[in-house]
Amino acid sequence: MTRGDVFELIFQVFMGLGTLVGIVVVLYIMYNAYIYRDDETTVDPKADSRPEVGELPVGGTGGKKLFMSFILSAIIVISLIVWTYGMLLYVEDGPGGIGQGGDIQVQNEEEVDEYLDLEVTAWAFGFDYAYSYQNNTGVETSMKLVIPADTPVAANVSSRDVWHTFGISEFRVKADAIPGEHATTWFEADETGVYDTGVQCYELCGYRHSSMNHDLIVVNEELFAAAMDAEASGTLFDAIQSGELSVDSTPEEFESHIASQESDSSESDSGNSSDDGSGDSNDQGTDSPDEGTSNDNEQTNESGGEN
Ligand SMILES: [Cu+2]
DSSP states (O other): HHHHHHHHHHHHHHHHHHHHHHHHHHHHHHHHHTTTTTOOOOOTGGGEEEGGGGSSSOOOTTTTTHHHHHHHHHHHHHHHHHHHHHHHHHHHOGGGGGGTSSOOOSSGGOOOOOTOOOOOEEEEEEEEEEEEEETTTTTTSSOOOEEEOOEEEEEEESSSOOOOOEEEEGTTEEEOOOOOEEEEEEEEEOOOOOEEEEEOSOOSSTTTGGGGEEEEEEEEEHHHHHHHHOHHHHHHHHHHHHHSSTOOHHHHHHHHHHHHHEEEEEEEHHTTTOOHHHHHHHHHHHHHHHHHHHHHHHHHHHHHOOO
């Protein structure tokens, strides 16, 4: 269950119960208004015992109705509080406690998944993010977050300079990025896709705060595993953004994309000047991601060095 599912469920339960109680109350009021209507033909046998203005009504059954309505309301409200609190604890802790720093105790063997312990460390700094996928292969990216679908991700959030807030509104997740501290949280995507400006800063941090956001790419698990093994999540991000691959591409397609990039770069390294027009455009396409990747590593290494 993702965080979004939890909040959706809480909303539906409150909405459903509220509507139900509202319908019962309104129908009961209308029923009483009808049977106790003053049509000037019936004689009220209890006319003498009716309360005057300013008096508290005692009711015909010694306050039994009042007591019942109080008990029923109390049961509904207390159950809602207990249930909602339990759901919010799940939102805090995540499945298997993944939200508390990624230290997971799996109770059910079927829950064991190769990437259940995927932990992403997000470093915020003015005005970018650097990511490292610590628990797996040490893959690092900058301004590029790629995650697998249907996999709980433990996030470890900190800052290299001033206060920022790492947030993905789509997944209902937000964590303060404060220098010298590590906030832990978790999130899960249930669908593959490219989320435009999926990651945003939610703490006014400086003159370029409003541009401190970037896409979030959710790929299928097999493709993610292939990119992590190849330590090429940055390449995968670029290929999906440029349309060369899609979030539902197969690992084989990714591998052939990597191979074609490598052959292109070796051609350009050997100074092959006999390329035709299409060859040149391919070279340009592959050079920029390579540069991006090397820059990313430098940035993330800086962040690691400070801590
Ligand atoms: Cu900011």
